[in-house]
Amino acid sequence: MKNRRISIVLFALFVLIFNAKAQTTQNKDPQIVQMVEEVSNQNLESLVRKLVSFNTRHTLSDTLNKTTGIGSARNWIKTEFERYAKNSGGRLKVSFDSFVQPADGRRVSQETVLKNVMAVLPGTDTTDKRLIMISGHYDSRVTDVMNIKDFAPGANDDASGVAAVLESCRVLSKYQFNATLVFIAFVGEEQGLYGATHLAKKAKDEGWKVHLLLNNDIVGNSYSSETNIRDNRSVRIFSEGVSPAETKEQAALRYSTGYDNDGTARQAARYIKEIAERYVDQLDVKLIYRRDRFLRGGDHTPFSAQGFTAVRVTEMNEDFDKQHQNVRVENGKQYGDLPEFLDYIYLQKVTRLNLSTMANLALSVQEPENVKIITGGLTNKTQLKWDKPKGKEPFGYYVLMRETTNPVWERKIFVKGNEALLGYSKDNYLFGVQSVDNGGHESLIMIPKPANK
Ligand SMILES: [Zn+2]
Structure with a gap:
């Protein structure tokens, strides 16, 4: 009797552990681990402190002084990218993306030449047009958004994001990838997302295949003085469910399929969570199902407005006494966005999140095309079909599956051919398909469109 009870308890324990541990197979690429x-x-800290040293990086600040103001800041960022270019064997291409921003009667008082700073590492597969982008904004501000003189350190907002961009570039540009990597320090964010708006429009006009933009804004702080919460494990990925560029036909498809939660930004967010948690220890990626925080905007938004896949990466617990504040002590309390308030180990984790996602995606082959779910007849099974990707051949595919209420994929089923027949009803689950190469690198996930055959 006692033995029987013990075995029931053991069985229950086994079921519990088995359920909790479902989907733990991880295929780490030693090169990405490296x-x-x-x-x-330490690099991240010195990058942040160097950016702070320009006194202000206000978009409308001095462009001529050698050591302070936005001009010296952007020149230094360009020089830093050029330093990495030397170690890339000359493959990394560095440039200013310059444009004239007209006065807007709001936060830009007069016509001004603005410059994003960019570095592009071309992919090795010339048939692969995917661009995988990472950004932060290098401009800063104090309480008065028009104050161009006072000390505006912007250590967290957003020297932290620019440091993540630079450090990712330093490491990644020594390696080779199928797809093209793009590293950007945006200008004009605080004045109205002007740098990102300019580049997003240019990308649209020139037909760039922007596959994913990881926009890093406020990613260096693990403590909030307001709540007294210290959390160096969690990071948020903001993603919208429905693209603002959705057409009527796409909306009709969404209504009929229940794909409200499966827009490209949200798929990308799931992808980031899976890959970053595979490669970065002690990191919990929180999927936030909205475009951005209340009262705030960011440089991913102009890209999603143009129909590109773009998400925002931001720390979990923001300290609003540090952001957009004049540097001062009031009632014994320090205000202002100073570098000593950042947690550089945390910033290292967030940088690793970006870097591992970019590396895995850029090393993958392209995603399958024409992915279909066959809805020609009433059946309790699910049939999926797809065409192979352009460019390099994949090793195979993963069919992904989850319950309609589950935020993340539950199963990854490896398939060698170009179709799958599953013993689960298409009415009760959501499905996706991604390519995988022989190194285990996965493409982004394609959601099937209903088709008769
Ligand atoms: Zn910002």
């Missing part, structure tokens, strides 16, 4: 290792918290 890249992740190379991200240095």
Whole structure:
């Protein structure tokens, strides 16, 4: 009797553990493990402190002084990218993306030449047009958004994001990828997302295949003085469910399929969570199902407005006494966005999140095309079909599956051919298909469109 009870308890325990541990198979690429290792918290700290040293990086500040103001800041960022270009064997292409921003009667008082700073590492597969982008904004501000003189350190907002961009570039540009990597320090964010708006429009006009933009804004702080919460494990990925560029036909498809939660930004967010948690220890990626925080905007938004896949990466617990504040002490309390308030080990984790996602995606082959779910007849099974990707051949595919209420994929089923027949009803689950190469690198996930055959 006692033995029987013990075995029931053991069985229950087994069921519990089995359920909790479903989907733990992880295929780590030693080369990506190496890249992740190379991200240095000391480098990140010195990058942030260097950006703070320009006194202000206000978009309308001095462009001529050699050591202070936005001009010296952007020149230094360009020089830093050029330093990495030397170690890339000349493959990394560095440039200013310059444009004239007219006065807007709001936060830009007069016509001004603005410059994003960019570095592009071309992919090795010339048939692969995917661009995988990472950004932060290098401009800063104090309480008065028009104040162009006072000390505006912007250590967290957003020297932290620019440091993540630079450090990712330093490491990644030494390696080779199928797809093209793009590293950007945006200008004009605080004045109205002007740098990102300019580049997003240019990308649309020139037909760039922007596959994913990871926009890093406020990613260096693990403590909030307001709530007294210290959390160096969690990071948020903001993603919208429905693209603002959705057409009527796409909306009709969404209504009929229940794909409200399966827009490209949200798929990308799931992808980031899976890959970053595979490669970065002690990191919990929180999927936030909205475009951005209340009262705030970011440089991913102009890209999603143009129909590109773009998400925002931001720390879990923001300290609003540090952001957009004049640097001052009031009632014994320090205000202002100073570098000593950042947690550089945390920033290292967030940088590793970006870097591992970019590396895995850029090393993958392209995603399958024409992915279909066959809805020609009433059946309790699910049939999926697809065409192979352009460019390099995949090793195979993963069919992904989850319950309609589950935020993340539950199963990854490896398939060698170009179709799958599953013993689960298409009415009760959501499905996706991604390519996988022989190194285990996955493409982004394609959601099937209903088709008769
Ligand atoms: Zn910002």
